[in-house]
Amino acid sequence: MGIVVLLNLLRIVSTIVLTRLLNAEAYGVIGIVTSIAVVFALISDIGVVAFVVRHEQGLDSRLLDEIWTIRLVRSAVLTVAMAVLAGPISQFMQKPELFWPLVFGSLTFLLDGLGSMSIATALRQNLVKRLSVIDLIASLFVFVISVSLAWWWGNFWAVLVTSSLGQCLRAVLSYIWFPDSARRLRFSRARFLELWRFARYITGSTIITLFLTQADKLVLSRLFTLETLGLYVLASNLATAAVGLAAAYCTRVLYPNLARQWRESPSTFREAFYHQKMLMSSLYIFAVGGTIGSADLIVAVLYDERYYSASVFFQLLSVSALFALNNYAINELTIASGRQYFTFRANVVRLLYLGIFAYPAYRWFGPVGAIAVVGSTELVAQLYGWSTLHRLRLLDWRRELSLLGLGGVGVAIGLGVNAVGLRLLH
Template sequence: MLLSLTGPSWQKVKRGLFADTSLVIWAMIVQNLLRIVSSMTLTRLLTAEAFAVMAVITSVLVTIGLVSDIGISAFIVRHEQSAEREFRDEVWTLRLIRGVMLSVATAALSIPFSNLMGRPELYLVIAVAGLTSVLDGLGSLAPFVALRSRRLRRLTAIDVGSQIIGLVMSITLAVWLRSYWAMILANLVGQALGVVFSYIFYEDSYQRWRFSRERAAELWRFSRFITGSTILTLIITQGDKLILTRALPLHTLGLYVIAAGLAAVPASLIGAYASKVTYPLLAEVRREAPETMAYQFYHHRLAPALCYAFAAGGLIGFGPTLIAVLYDPRYLGAGAFLQILAISSFFTMGTCMANEVMIALGHARFTFFTNVVRLTYLLVGGAVGWFALGPIGIVWAVGTVELVAQLFGWFTLRRHALLDLRWEGLILILAVAGVGTGCLITMLAHLAFPVA
C-alpha cells in the first residue's frame, strides 16, 4: 500500500527528513560532493605538482594553527555563560590576538619552513596564505553560540552557500591563473566572506575589544590538554607529508595528496557531524540528564553510523575504480593510496564519537592520550614500514593508525560504562559488507570496461 502524502506516517517521515539533524547530514553530503566536483575540475585545470605545492602550504598553516590551538569552539559550546555579551567579547578578543600572532608568525617562519620542506621558492605564497589566521580571528562568535543552542538550519545554509561561492571562485581563478595561486587566493577570499557572513546573518553578532586575564586563565585551564593534544595532532597529520615531500617526486606526492583529499571526505563528514550535532547534544545531556549519557551516546548516532560504516567500507573496495571514474589517466596512481588511506577514514568515526563524549563529560585529556597512542604507533609502524617497504610503508602506517586509536577508544569507553559491543559489532559488520560491495562493483567495472 502506498504511503499517503498527507497521512501521519508521511508527516513523520517528512519530519525525520527535514529535522535539523537530518539537514546537517544532507548538507554534509552536499558539501563533500562539492569537494569532489572541485577536485575533479581543478585536476583538469592544474597539474599534480600544483596540488603537491598546496599540500606543502597547507602543512605549514596547519602546523602553526595546531601549535596554538586553544579549543575556543568547544569552550564556548560547553560554557554556561556563552550567551552573555561580556563573555563573548572576552573570548573574541583572545581569539583575535591569537589570529594576529599566527599571521605574523607564519610570515616570519615562511622562509625556514619552505627550506625545511625542500621548497625554498614557496616562502612568499606561505606568507600570503598565513593571512587566513587574522581573518579567522576577526569573525564573530555568534555562529558558535548558535551551535551551542543547536540552531543548525542557518549554520548549515551558510556553510553550504559559502562552499558553493568558494568552488566558483576556485574554478574561475584556476582558469585565469593556471597555478596554485588560484587555490590560495580563493581560500583568502572565502575566509573574508566568512567573516562578513558571521556578522550579517546572525542576530546580536557585533563584537568589541574586551581583554580579561581571568578569562584567558580559565580558557587555558580548559584547553591545556587540548593544546597538548593538537601539538601531537600536528605531528600525526603533517609528519607524513613532511617525510613524503622529501622522499617522493612532486608528481607522486600530488597523487598522494589527491588520494588523501578523497579519503578525508567521509572523515570530514563524520567530523562535522560529531562537532555540530553530537557534541552539542552530549554537552546538553551532561548538563541536564547525565544519567542517560550511555543511552544517548548510541541512540542519536546509530543510523548515521551504520550508513557511514557501509559507505566508508565501500570506499576501501571501490577506491581505484573511483579514481578512474573521477580523474583522467594521469591520476590513476592515486587509487592505491586511496584504498590504504580509506581504512583510517572508516575508523575515524569511532574515534571522533568517543572523543566528543569524553570532552562533554569533562575528560578533555582523552584527546591527548589518544594522540599519544597514535603518535607511538606511527613512529614504530612508520619506521618498520619504511625499512620493509619504503615510502609506501609510511602510507600503510597512516592508513591504519585510526584502528589503533579505535581500540584505545573502546578501552576508555568501557572504563566509563559507555561501551556497547553489540552496536559496535553491528557497525563493523556493515563496514565489511561495504568493502565487499565495493570490491564487487570494482570487479564488475573491470569486466565491463577493461581499460578502467
C-alpha cells in the first residue's frame, strides 16, 4: 500500500514536470498509442496471472513453462498485428503522424512476453513486497529518463522511448530477483485448452472492458483536436491514479488470500472477505471522495493555466474511481470462488448502461454529458455487484453502507478545502 501511494505521488510529480516540458498535443499522441495498445491487449486477455495463482499446481515448473510459452506466442502475435495495422489505424483517425509512434508502441507486447512468470508466482507466495519494490525502482528510472529526454527532445518520443526502457528493466529484474524464474519453451495443447476453459469468461469480459475503457478515447480522438484530447487524457490519468491503487491491492493482496481461503476454509469465506478489505476500502473511498470535492483545486495547484479546463473531466471521471475498489474486490471474490462468469455479466451491465444513456446525454448536454455517464458506470456496476453478493448470501449491508457514508464525508470535506484553497490562490 505504501509503495503504491509513493508510485502515485511519483506519477503526479512526473506529470507536473512533463507538462512544463511538453505541450498538450504530446499527451494526445501518448494517449492514443496507449489506448490502441490496451485494445490489442484486452482483445487477447487470457487471465494468465489469475490462472497460476488459483491453480493447485501453480508453482510446478512444467506448468509455468507451458503458460510462459503461451503468453510469449500471444505477445509476438500482438506485436506483429499492431505494427501491421499502424498505417490503417492512423489513416482512420485522420492523423497520419501517429504511424511511427504506433509501430514503436507495438514493442510493448514483446517486452511483456519476454518477462518471467514471477508476477504470478510471487502473488501466490505472498512476495508482494518484492514486486512492489521492482515497480518503484522501474518507476524512478522512468521518471528520471523521461524528464531528461523531454528536456532534450521536447516531444512525445521522450515518454514512449522511456516507457519501453522501463519495461526492459522490469523484465530483467523479474529474473534477477526471483529464484528459479528462468523458463523454457514448452508447447502443450492440453494446457492451452485448460487455460481457455478457465479464462473464456475472462476473455469475453475483457473484450467488453475494451469498449468500456477505451471507446471514449478512440471516439474522442476523431472528434477532438490533439490538444483537447490531451487535456482529457491528463484528467483520465489523474482519475485512474486511485484506480491503480485499487487494482494493485485487489490483485496482489486480496485475490491470493481469498483463493487460499476458498481452498482451505470456504465456510468462513464471507467474514474473511470483509475482514481483509474493510480497512483499505475505508481509507480509499474517503480519499477519493475528497478528490472529487477538491478536483478544481488539485488541477489549479498541479498545472499551469493551459490545463485548467481538465478539472471538469477529472471530477466526473473520479466518480467511477470512487466505486472501483469495491467492484474490483467483488470481482476477485467471485473468481477465487470459481464464479468467473460474474466478470462477464458485470461488464454486460456496464455496456448496456453506456449504450442506453451515453448518446442521449451527449445530445442533451454535449461532451460533458457523455463523460458524466462514463463517470457513473462503476456506480451501476456496484449495484449489480451488491445484488450478486446478496444472491450468494455474502453481502453485509451494514459494512457496505458505512463505506458509502465515508465517501460522502470525503466529498464534503473536499468541497470545503476546494472553496478555501481556490480563494487563497486567487
